Amino acid sequence: MSDDLLTVATIFAMATVTYLTRIGGLYLMRGVRVRGRLKAALDALPPAVLMAVIAPTVLATGPAETIAAVITAAAAFLRLPMIAVVAIGVAAVVALRAFF
Template identity: 55%
Template sequence: MTLDLHTLLAILAMAAATVLTRMSGLFLLRHVEMTEQTRTAIEAIPPAVLMAVIAPTAFATGWAETAASLVTALAARRLPMLASVAVGVATVAILRTAGL
């Protein structure tokens, strides 16, 4: 297996962008007054991102995926992100197995 220099540079650039994005968020939050309204808004970001990722699947595929997207959206209101994704994956697997 060979690794092209351009591919390696692209991987390193994406890793740097990811790290810098996360670090800048932590740095910027130090300078924000954390009121209850701000905290609520920040806590709403992960479910919103999850919905943005699964929304195209919900509307562009079959009934099993649409139902699983709805279940995932409901789970995201109460569960952590990873648990919500796991619920969605399990739901689509069960519905596909059932023939929907």
């Protein structure tokens, strides 16, 4: 199998697993009424998973990335549009890497 074919097969497999995971969640929750505490818990999951992925990287890298993460979090706290937050984060890490 060539490298290109292997790459395409890997991307297809990852997309399939992602799709099946989403469909599986819908299938498992089809009979559950989502309200109250369950709704609050499910609403809190995406930010919690995101922080679990981001926090180790932010804390294990250099000072430029850590400061850029704080700047990005401040931009997100100000409720700026997502694209603006991402642009601020990218610009901050580029500028800080040049400085440090």
